[in-house]
Amino acid sequence: MKKFFMILSLILVACMLLSVCAFASGEPAADGGAASDEAAAASAGAIGSRNVWLSGLFVILSIAVFIILCYKNVHTGIAALIATIIAALGSTNPFYVSLFEVFPSGVASLVEMMFFVFTMSGLLGYLMDETGCSKSVGNTMIKLLGTDRAWMAISATAIILMLAGVGTFIFVVVVVAAPLMKAANLPRKVGMIAAQGIAPAINFCMPVPNVPGSLPNMFLGTGLFDAPILSIATGLVGIALFLWYQTRLVKKARENGEGYDGEDVELDLDESTLPNFWASIAPLVAVVVAAIVFAHIDLSYQTWQTQLVALAQFVGIIVLVILQWNRCKKIGVVNILSKGCTGMWGFLMLAGCVYGFGQVVTTSSVIEPVQNWVLGLNLSPYITAMISVAVIAALCTDGISAMMIWLPMFGQQYLAMGVNAGALRRLLLCTTQTFDSLPHAQSIANTLGVFGLTHKQAYKELFITTVIFPTIFSIFCCICCVIFYGVG
Numbered sequence: 001m002k003k004f005f006m007i008l009s010l011i012l013v014a015c016m017l018l019s020v021c022a023f024a025s026g027e028p029a030a031d032g033g034a035a036s037d038e039a040a041a042a043s044a045g046a047i048g049s050r051n052v053w054l055s056g057l058f059v060i061l062s063i064a065v066f067i068i069l070c071y072k073n074v075h076t077g078i079a080a081l082i083a084t085i086i087a088a089l090g091s092t093n094p095f096y097v098s099l100f101e102v103f104p105s106g107v108a109s110l111v112e113m114m115f116f117v118f119t120m121s122g123l124l125g126y127l128m129d130e131t132g133c134s135k136s137v138g139n140t141m142i143k144l145l146g147t148d149r150a151w152m153a154i155s156a157t158a159i160i161l162m163l164a165g166v167g168t169f170i171f172v173v174v175v176v177a178a179p180l181m182k183a184a185n186l187p188r189k190v191g192m193i194a195a196q197g198i199a200p201a202i203n204f205c206m207p208v209p210n211v212p213g214s215l216p217n218m219f220l221g222t223g224l225f226d227a228p229i230l231s232i233a234t235g236l237v238g239i240a241l242f243l244w245y246q247t248r249l250v251k252k253a254r255e256n257g258e259g260y261d262g263e264d265v266e267l268d269l270d271e272s273t274l275p276n277f278w279a280s281i282a283p284l285v286a287v288v289v290a291a292i293v294f295a296h297i298d299l300s301y302q303t304w305q306t307q308l309v310a311l312a313q314f315v316g317i318i319v320l321v322i323l324q325w326n327r328c329k330k331i332g333v334v335n336i337l338s339k340g341c342t343g344m345w346g347f348l349m350l351a352g353c354v355y356g357f358g359q360v361v362t363t364s365s366v367i368e369p370v371q372n373w374v375l376g377l378n379l380s381p382y383i384t385a386m387i388s389v390a391v392i393a394a395l396c397t398d399g400i401s402a403m404m405i406w407l408p409m410f411g412q413q414y415l416a417m418g419v420n421a422g423a424l425r426r427l428l429l430c431t432t433q434t435f436d437s438l439p440h441a442q443s444i445a446n447t448l449g450v451f452g453l454t455h456k457q458a459y460k461e462l463f464i465t466t467v468i469f470p471t472i473f474s475i476f477c478c479i480c481c482v483i484f485y486g487v488g
Contacts, residue, residue, distance in 0.1 A: 051365070052365055052366050052369055053366075054090065055090030055091075055364045055365040055366040056090070056364075056366035056370075057090070058086055058087055058089045058090030058364070059087055059090055059361055059364050059366055059367075061086050062083040062084070062086040062087035062357075062361070063083065063361075065079075065082060065083050065086055066079050066080060066082075066083035066357070069082060069083075070398075075350070076350045076353070076354065076398070076401070077349055077350045077352075077353035077354075078353075080350075080353040080354045080356065080357040081103070081353060081357075083357050084098070084099065084103050084356065084357045084360050085099060087357065087360045087361050087364060088102075088103075088360055090364040090365065090366065091360060091363040091364055091365075092363050092364070092365050093363050098360045098363060099360075102356070102359050102360050102363060103356040103357070103359065103360055104356065105356075105359070106352070106355050106356030106357075106358070106359035106360070107349070107352035107353055107355065107356040108352070109355075110348075110351060110352040110355040110356075110404070111348060111349070111352045113218045114211070114214065114215070114218075114348060114351070115348065116307060116310035117211055117214050117307070117309050117310045117313075118211060118344040118345065118347060118348040119310070119341050119342075119344065119345070119348075120309075120310045120311075120313035120314050120317065121210070121211055121310075121313060121344050122340060122341060122342065122343030122344030122345070123313075123317055123336070123340040123341050123343070124283070124287070124313050124316055124317050124320070125169075125343060125344075126336070126339060126340035126343050127283075127317060127320050127321070127324075127328070127331075127336065127340060128161070128280075128283070128284075128320070130327075130331050130335075130340075131275060131280075131320065131324045131327040131328065131331070132273065132274045132275055132280075132327070133275055133279075133280035133281075133283065133320065133324065134157075134161065134280075135274055136274040136275050136276070136277055136280040137157055137160055137161075137277065137280050137281055137284075139274065139277075140277040140280075141153040141154075141156045141157050141160075150180040150181060150183060150184035150186065150191070150194075151180075151184075151186070151190055151191065151193075151194035151246060151250060152194075153180060154173055154177050154180060154191050154194040154195050155194045155195065155198050155246070157173055157195075158170075158173050158194070158195045158196075158198060158199065158202075159198060159202055160281065160284055161173070161284070162199065162202045162203050162208060162210070163202070163206075163208055163284065163287075163288055169195075169199075170195055170196060170199075170447060173195040174195070174451060177191035177192070177194070177195060177451070178191065178262055178451075181260050181262065182260045182262065184260075185259045185260050186250065186253055186258070186259070186260060187253055187258045187259070187260065187261050188260070188261055188262045188451050188452065188453055188458075189249075189451075189453060189457060189458035189461055190246075190249055190250060190253060191451070192447065192448075192451040192453065192458060192461075192462075193245075193246060193249060193458075193461050193462070193465055194246060196447050196462065196465070196466065197242050197245070197246060197461075197462075197465030197466070197469075198239065198242050199466075200238060200430070200433040200465075200466060200469070200470045200473075201234075201235050201237075201238025201239045201241075201242060201469075201473065202235065202238075202239075204399070204429045204430050204432065204433050204470075205231060205234045205235035205238050205426070205429070205430050205473065205477075206231060206232065206235040207224060207225045207228055207231045207232070209224060209287060209288065209291035209308075209309045209312050209313070210309070211309075211344075211400075212399070212400060212403075212429060212432075213309070213429065214309045215400065215403055215404070215407075216403065216407060216411075216425045216428055216429065217425070219407040219408065219411040219412075220407075220411055220415065220421045220424065220425050221415075221421060222421045222422050222425045223422070224291060224308065224309065225292070226421065226422025226425060226426075227420070227422035227423045227425070227426050227485075230422075230423055230426050230477065230480055230481070230484070230485075231426050233476075233480065234426065234430055234473050234474075234476060234477040234480070235473075237472070237473040237476050238430075238469060238470070238473040241469045241472060241473065242465060242469065245464060245465060245469070249461065262452060275323070275324055275327065279323045279324065282319055282320075282323060283316040283317070283319045283320035283323070284316065286315050286316045286318075286319040287312050287313055287315065287316035288312075290311065290312035290315035290316070291308060291309065291312035294308035294311055294312055351400055351401075351404060354398075354400070354401040354404050354405070355404040355405075355408075357405075358401075358404050358405035358408055358409070359408060361405065361409070362408050362409050367409065380481075380482045380487070381414055381417050381419050381487055382419065382423070382424070382427060382478050382481040382482050382485070382487075383478060383482065385410070385414060385419075385424060385427060385428065385431075386427055386431045386474060386475075386478045388406065388410065389402055389403075389406050389427075389428055389431040389432060389434075390431050390434045390435055390471075390474070391435075392405050392406050393431070393432050393433075393434055393435045393436040394434075394435035394436070394438065398436055398443065399432030399433055399436040400432070402432045402436060403428060403429075403432055406428065407428075417487060417488075418486075418487045418488035419481075419485070419487055420481070420485040420486075423480075423481045423484075423485040424481075426477060427474070427477050427478060427481055430470065430473060430474045430477050431470075431474045431477075431478075433466065433470035433474070434467065434470045434471045434474055435467060435471075436466075437462065437463070437466035437467050438467070444459065444462060444466075447462065448462075
């Protein structure tokens with residue numbers, strides 16, 4: 001690890017020196033006019049700008065560095081910035097333009113588009129947690145289904161939170177998962193799969209008003225509920241696969257005598273300090289209803305389909321505050337605004353940095369030949385889209401990052417080919433979940449970490465539910481796109 005960072009430091013220093021040299025050699029003459037400016041810009045171009053193979057080398061190296069840094073638990077935003085410095089060497093733009101203009105403008109454009117979506121998502125999740133609404137929903141699911149069906153209670157709670165667009169659901173569900181697994185005498189990995197295994201089918205297949213579902217809209221001009229039959233059908237395939245495997249997992253644990261393997265915890269179903277179930281779930285219902293209503297309002301506003309998710313979540317927040325007014329007063333306006341609104345800003349900047357990195361990559365001289373090769377394959381555009389997204393997801397080990405790199409590179413070209421935008425959007429969303437959960441993925445580390453498990457203890461089950469199953473329902477989605485959504 002130490003050697004890697006030493007080599008990386010040398011690469012970055014070399015990049016900076018090359019940038020300074022290029023900038024110095026590209027200074028325009030005082031009396032050169034516009035022609036001199038253009039010549040200066042050309043002479044200051046990145047060192048890989050005129051050689052496709054060299055440009056490709058820098059792109060591959062930048063992606064490799066991005067993956068390694070993420071694997072070593074370096075902040076994804078910082079990893080994206082470092083990778084950008086390397087990718088800028090193969091850009092058709094001058095190095096300093098890529099670094100000081102293209103990258104920051106990419107970050108800014110995503111923040112501009114998604115600011116309120118992330119802000120409202122963070123605020124809703126914070127209020128659901130702090131007011132006790134999330135725990136109330138979880139406790140009610142436990143009472144309805146019983147400890148013998150403990151995994152169902154975990155899955156039901158996770159689904160309800162996901163439908164409301166609460167992106168941090170896994171941190172809420174884990175609070176009730178451990179005591180439930182102890183009460184049912186089942187290993188912790190059963191509870192982990194019950195929560196996380198269902199997520200790809202709900203968050204990325206079903207028409208849910210959440211952050212991931214909003215991202216493609218700004219590139220494809222699509223809506224939250226476009227291609228609804230395709231979305232629901234793909235989601236049902238994913239849910240069916242999950243239910244089959246989860247049932248098998250519980251049965252196998254019983255047959256092998258596998259019991260609870262975690263710390264001693266007690267199941268606390270005391271609701272004396274919790275809000276009423278119906279009052280707790282009302283904000284979540286309000287989000288879904290508001291999203292459906294807003295989706296049918298035809299506005300000429302360009303990013304309406306993205307911003308309606310934020311507005312729907314804001315409606316849910318208003319409902320929650322009204323119903324839990326006294327609890328919200330105890331939390332305090334300062335905490336609500338300072339902790340709630342900013343809860344997802346870190347993830348917003350992270351996504352923005354990855355998108356900025358993707359913008360720099362798209363200016364590399366190797367990109368056009370690669371685009372022409374992908375678009376020129378004698379296959380259905382839906383098939384090439386699925387393959388290319390899956391490959392990028394495997395490289396990035398993050399579905400959101402894969403989308404942020406793929407969409408600006410290929411989005412408009414695929415629309416120009418005549419694909420159905422709504423079908424393409426759904427195919428992209430579910431395909432980002434195929435290979436984004438490889439062993440070194442940060443999401444896998446987070447999931448295992450919050451449940452106190454290791455790769456050896458539970459990664460096999462995660463691999464089946466977050467890699468194999470998404471690959472199956474993505475292929476199903478692709479086949480449906482080819483058969484039912486023509487090109488042209």
